[in-house]
Every structure is written in C-alpha cells, then in structure tokens.
Amino acid sequence: MLIIGLNSTSANIILNMLPRETLLKGVENRTEITRIVDQAEIAVKTWEVVVSDFFSPPVIAEVENGFSRLTDIEIVVWGGYPQAERRRIGIARPEIPLEQPQIPLAALDIAGNFLFDPASHRDFLGAILATGIVREKIGDIIVLGERGGQVIVVPELVEFLETSLTQVRSVPVKTQQIELSELKIRPPKTKEMTTVEASMRLDAIASAGFGMSRSKMSDAINRGDVRVNWKETSQSSYNVKSGDLITVRGKGRLEVGEVAITKKQRYRIQLTRFQ
Known part of the structure; x- marks a missing residue:
C-alpha cells in the first residue's frame, strides 16, 4: 500500500x-x-x-x-x-x-480537567496545529466537555502527539492512543418537519428548514454561505430535489426528504434538520 x-x-x-x-x-x-x-x-x-x-x-x-x-x-x-x-x-x-x-487511521484520547476552562473544537485543533502538524493529517475532533476530547489522525503521528500535545488552553492534558471503537460518538441531534411550498426553490426550502426569513436566506445564498450537496450555490432560484443536503454556514445541515404533490399542486416536503 x-x-x-x-x-x-x-x-x-x-x-x-x-x-x-x-x-x-x-x-x-x-x-x-x-x-x-x-x-x-x-x-x-x-x-x-x-x-x-x-x-x-x-x-x-x-x-x-x-x-x-x-x-x-x-x-x-x-x-x-x-x-x-x-x-x-x-x-x-x-x-x-x-x-x-x-485505510490507516488512529484515534487519540486527549484527557484533562476542563471544568473551569472549557475547550472548543477550535481550541483542540489549535493546540494540535501548534505542535507543527498540518491540517491534512487530522481527521474529526470530538469534544467531550469537561473531560477533554478525542481526535482521529494518520497513524504515523501517534507517537509524536503522545509526547508533544501536553496542553489545550490552560489545561494540562495526557494524550494517548485508543482504539477506534473507543471513540465516543454522539448521534446527531435531528428535527423532523414538513413544509408546503409553491416550488422547490432553494431559498424557499432552506428558509423553512432553518427558520429564517426568505430574504435573509437569499442574502446568505448571495454571500456564498449556502451549499447544496457541499457545492456552493449562488442562485436562490436553484431547484432542490429529494435527497439533497443543504448546508448553511453556522446553521447546520438540512436534508430534503420525500416530496409529494398536494391537491392544489403545491409541494409537500419532508425535511430533517441536523443541529
């Protein structure tokens, strides 16, 4: 390999x-x-x-x-x-x-007492990058609250991080390898909803799913803050379809589910919001 x-x-x-x-x-x-x-x-x-x-x-x-x-x-x-x-x-x-x-992967547990100095995803990432590692060598970071976090990395960096990653924010940490099966993955929080719209326009579906006004959603689309299936989409009139994934910067993700036509020829759309 x-x-x-x-x-x-x-x-x-x-x-x-x-x-x-x-x-x-x-x-x-x-x-x-x-x-x-x-x-x-x-x-x-x-x-x-x-x-x-x-x-x-x-x-x-x-x-x-x-x-x-x-x-x-x-x-x-x-x-x-x-x-x-x-x-x-x-x-x-x-x-x-x-x-x-x-595909070679390794998991690390970053343990410390963060009760009085909570650390965010950005804090853990910053501490890892401060050791000299580039972002491309780092996978997902899982924040575990007051007890620390976990991170997935390329296996060749395990030994280096075990000795070099000793502090996150002001908190001393102990970094050690764990099995991938020991990752504490929390299922995503979801909210199911249904909306009825006159069209399948992106601004209409996204505004309903994210609870924003249509004008604010249009502004977000124009700023490049909205993606459909991870691809930047700059047109509010873009027609989405069942199975599409809509992401809005800072708001999370929205999955377009089943679409049905009502008797009044409108679209009844099942949506799942991931928060």
Missing part, C-alpha cells in the same frame, strides 16, 4: 492516464482535486492501493462525483466512523481489493 500525502511530487513524472481535464472541469477545489488525480494515476501505474490525507466534505463530494464516471479506478472514503466529516480516500484499480479497513 502506498500512503501519499498532499505534498507528494512523485506523480509529476507520470504520464496522464486519466481524463484529467474532464475531472478538473468546473471543480471548486481544483488544487486538492489535482493532487488526488495525481494519486489516482499512481494507483493505476503501480497496481497498488494509494491512500490520501484527510479531506473536507466539499472535496470528498467533488471526488465522488468525478470518479464515479471512471471504470479504471475505484475509491473508498473512510474517516473512522460512519458520520465522520473529514475522511481519507483510498484509490485503486478495480481489480485490487479495496475496503474501509485498508
């Missing part, structure tokens, strides 16, 4: 074997997607599994969309648990077995 990070330069000597321009056409995260295409070409050439660093949901969505049309490459994404946001990508030829357990 080849574990290749974002800064790999070895792919530069490999001839283009994939439809590079097609894969890169119209993508928002061009730098990241370019590097993943480089890694995919290495997988094709070497007949080995290539594993990337961690990526955010918008990048993962673009990779899954672009690579789903290819027949000479397969990908598997995994971040340690089903709801993980930041995940690594395993890439291989279709003839090579590729499953989630083949």
Whole structure:
C-alpha cells in the first residue's frame, strides 16, 4: 500500500492516464482535486492501493462525483466512523481489493480537567496545529466537555502527539492512543418537519428548514454561505430535489426528504434538520 500525502511530487513524472481535464472541469477545489488525480494515476501505474490525507466534505463530494464516471479506478472514503466529516480516500484499480479497513487511521484520547476552562473544537485543533502538524493529517475532533476530547489522525503521528500535545488552553492534558471503537460518538441531534411550498426553490426550502426569513436566506445564498450537496450555490432560484443536503454556514445541515404533490399542486416536503 502506498500512503501519499498532499505534498507528494512523485506523480509529476507520470504520464496522464486519466481524463484529467474532464475531472478538473468546473471543480471548486481544483488544487486538492489535482493532487488526488495525481494519486489516482499512481494507483493505476503501480497496481497498488494509494491512500490520501484527510479531506473536507466539499472535496470528498467533488471526488465522488468525478470518479464515479471512471471504470479504471475505484475509491473508498473512510474517516473512522460512519458520520465522520473529514475522511481519507483510498484509490485503486478495480481489480485490487479495496475496503474501509485498508485505510490507516488512529484515534487519540486527549484527557484533562476542563471544568473551569472549557475547550472548543477550535481550541483542540489549535493546540494540535501548534505542535507543527498540518491540517491534512487530522481527521474529526470530538469534544467531550469537561473531560477533554478525542481526535482521529494518520497513524504515523501517534507517537509524536503522545509526547508533544501536553496542553489545550490552560489545561494540562495526557494524550494517548485508543482504539477506534473507543471513540465516543454522539448521534446527531435531528428535527423532523414538513413544509408546503409553491416550488422547490432553494431559498424557499432552506428558509423553512432553518427558520429564517426568505430574504435573509437569499442574502446568505448571495454571500456564498449556502451549499447544496457541499457545492456552493449562488442562485436562490436553484431547484432542490429529494435527497439533497443543504448546508448553511453556522446553521447546520438540512436534508430534503420525500416530496409529494398536494391537491392544489403545491409541494409537500419532508425535511430533517441536523443541529
């Protein structure tokens, strides 16, 4: 197996074997997607599994969309648990077995007494980055309140973090490796609702789901704060459909469920808000 990070330069000597321009056409995260295409070409050439660093949901969505049309490459994404946001990508030829357990991950417990100095996700991330580690080596961070937190990382950094991550905010911490099965994953809080709308416009559905006025939602869309299936959408009139995931910066996520037509030819839409 080849574990290749974002800064790999070895792919530069490999001839283009994939439809590079097609894969890169119209993508928002061009730098990241370019590097993943480089890694995919290495997988094709070497007949080995290539594993990337961690990526955010918008990048993962673009990779899954672009690579789903290819027949000479397969990908598997995994971040340690089903709801993980930041995940690594395993890439291989279709003839090579590729499953989630083949993607190397490690979990760390960051224990301390945060009763009088609570730490946020940003605090834990900042403390880890302060050790000199780049963001791409870090997966999800799980905040556990007054007892500390947990983090998923690439396995090669476990020993370093166990000795280097000794403080978060003003709190001394003990960092040690745990099994992935020991992660304290809390199920997401959800709220089910139904709305009836004249159309499937993004501004109408999102304003109903997030409890915002339509004008404020339109402003958020224009600012680039709204994404559909992790892709930035700047048109309030964009028509969403069943299965779409709408995210609004600072507000969470909204899943569009079953859609039915009423007798008055309006749309009755089931929505699930993740808070």
